[in-house]
Amino acid sequence: MPERNKSTQAIILSVKQQGENNRSVCIVSPDRGVFYATLYGGAKSKMKSLVQPFNTGLIYLYEDEARHFIKISDFDVKSCHLSLHTDIYKMMAANLASEILIKTKCAGDYAEAFKLFSAFLQGLELTQGFESRTGTIRFLWRYLRLLGLQPDVNTCSSCSALISTQASHGGTYIRHINGFACRDCTPSFSEGQKFAKQEATALSSSSLFYLNAVNTMRPSTVRGMELSPQNESELKNFLFMLIEQALGSRLNSLETGSGIL
Structure with a gap:
């Protein structure tokens, strides 16, 4: 018989009323992903004050796999993000x-x-x-x-030119290819058809540089x-x-x- 008492790191995503005294809790964890568990107890239950959206910590569960049932036994909150x-x-x-x-x-x-x-x-x-x-x-x-x-913010999806180095004009995101076009190639994507406004989105070179920095630089550097x-x-x-x-x-x-x- 599989172990029914389990624990995992968790963040509470949402808490919704279920019946008169219980709650349906949506949780995310690094080993289970998004899942739901039931929290039992009345309004004065200590657990209800702990199991709140965005609270983070170690959650203890009782799981009956045969019945597809999970309930929360305890929650050791490490951060409340007030x-x-x-x-x-x-x-x-x-x-x-x-x-x-x-x-x-x-x-x-x-x-x-x-x-x-x-x-x-x-x-x-x-x-x-x-x-x-x-x-x-x-x-x-x-x-x-x-x-x-x-999408790749560095190179043109058509000619492979480096967009992020073209400091004066940035690039245009073409929705149906999920990629960027440089200034020279953007007109070729619209030849023979008229793009709706949402089909092509221009981004400045500084915006493209920032997105590239998020991918390539240390988080502390990007934050600064x-x-x-x-x-x-x-x-x-x-x-x-x-x-x-x-x-x-x-x-x-x-x-x-x-x-x-």
């Missing part, structure tokens, strides 16, 4: 990342997705304002790489790089579009967080 419950932007950004993990099933790489998400929450907790927003940009870009859907508000807005809109394109559906967190994220 500002994610009081700062509206941080809360929305964490919800966005949670929804992406759930909908992509951690991109099939539970350990790496957990690592990225955990680092993102820690970064949100330690930053304020604009720094939190640039942290969201870095998380989305890294997660696209985990999905295997991160300056990003203008214009670049932040440009990259944010681009990455929101790209992640929804990767998922093939709209993200509820982007709808509810419109004007905040």
Whole structure:
């Protein structure tokens, strides 16, 4: 008979009412990915104060595999990320990342997705304002790489010219090929057809440089790089579009967080 009492590192993604006294808890862990467990107990239960969204620690489970049943026995919380419950932007950004993990099933790489998400929450907790927003940009870009859907920002998809070195004009993202075109090749992609606005997205050279830096430089170095508000807005809109394109559906967190994220 398999062992029923188990433990794993975990981050709580969401908690929903289940019946009068119980909760359905969505959890992510590095060895199980996204899964659901039941939390029993009334309103005064100590566990209900511990099992809250974005709390991180070692969770103890009782699992009956034959009945496809998992319940939470205990939770040793290591970090509560308190500002994610009081700062509206941080809360929305964490919800966005949670929804992406759930909908992509951690991109099939539970350990790496957990690592990225955990680092993102820690970064949100330690930053304020604009720094939190640039942290969201870095998380989305890294997660696209985990999905295997991160476009190459260095070379033109048509002529293989180095785009990131063309400091004066950047490049244009062509949606149907999930790649970038240099200034000279962009017109050839639209010959004989008219692109809708969402089919081609121009990014400045500084935005492309930043995305490349996220891939190639140490995280501490990238965190220290300056990003203008214009670049932040440009990259944010681009990455929101790209992640929804990767998922093939709209993200509820982007709808509810419109004007905040």
